[in-house]
Amino acid sequence: MTSFNWVGSQDDFVGQPDVLQLNHIVVGRYGGNSTAGQSKNEDGCLVWFSREEGWELAVVLDAHYSAESAGAVLELFGQEEVAIRRLLALPEVYDAFRGLEEKILDMFMSDEFLATCRKVKGETACLIAARKGRFVWWLSVGDCLLYLFHPELARMGQYQINQRQFYEWIGQVNTFAQEAPCYTIGTRELRKGENRLFLTTDGLVECPGAPFFDPVRIDQAFDGGVPAADAVHSILETIRQNGVRDSTTIITWDIKVTRDAAQPSDLHKR
Incomplete structure (x- = not known):
């Protein structure tokens, strides 16, 4: 299975x-x-990937009032799956990410999708992350979170890629219907060695007792080579035991990079 999507109105996992x-x-x-x-x-969430072409695309959605807005975004991506896969298959990372950015913005600002959004009940935060080669591209509307875990970055206290933005949504209240759409976007280089990308909706960090508000605690759940599925189950079980009310959706995977990453030019003179 190289294509998966789900919305909470189908199976709620309460x-x-x-x-x-x-x-x-x-x-x-x-x-x-x-x-x-x-x-x-x-x-809601979506996962597409091609191991042969060396890329993954992940989307997490956190809607409110109803799941209709999350469903509308997933339906939009489903309509454009062939075109998006074709872009991510391009041999050059820059071309793939530039084409993906243009494509997704065009999708969100199309007259047809804006008309759909005006009819839905509620609105959703949306976080999109694509990995190709040794780079990750992301686009975020709202308050979902994207982390990159790597020992070199951890030593610098760096874990989170994006910054949560409140009062941004897609749906009945829609940032892409404004005179100037508001979203954040970026590209990051992965480091040499084992990298872990981790997307989540905000139920994880808003759990009573804040067991995973500090990303270090998320990273520690994978210590000792714990299989990722076991680590994610442990994380979800912890917030369940802490009485979390809000829903939580997580997508995570590891990427091994063999090429050296950027370093300061005077590294060997220090």
């Missing part, structure tokens, strides 16, 4: 953490605790 292994990618879903008052799951 009170029951679920972990799914898609080849080298792990998807974790938890709808929150019914004992804390939760009765529905408005998250």
Whole structure:
């Protein structure tokens, strides 16, 4: 399976953490605790990849009021899957990411999609991350989180790639319907060795007791070579035991880079 998508209105996983292994990618879903008052799951996610072409695309969505806006975004991506896969298959990373950025912005600002958004109930945060070769590209609307875990970056206290932005959404209230759409976007180089990308909706960091507000705690869940599926299950079980009400969706995978990453020019003179 190289294509997977889900929205919480299909299966809510309220009170029951679920972990799914898609080849080298792990998807974790938890709808929150019914004992804390939760009765529905408005998250969504998407995973596409090609191991032969060396890329992955992941999307996490955190909607409110209903899951309709998350479903609308997933449907939009489904309509454009062939075109997006063709872009990510381009041999040059720069061309792939430039084409992907233009394509996704055109999708979100199309008259047809904007008309669809005006009809949905509620709106969604949306985080998109694509990895090709030794680089990751991302686009974020709203308050989902993207982390990059690597020992070199951890020594510098660097874990989070994007910054959460509140009051940004796609849906009935829609940043792409404004005079100037608001979103954040970027590209990062992965480091030599083992890198872990980790996308999550905000239920993980807003759990009572804040067990994973500090990304170091997320990183520690994978210590000792714990399989990623086991680590994600442990993370979801922890927030379940802490009585989290909000839903949490996680997508994570490892990338091994053999090429040296950028270093300061005077590194060997220090």
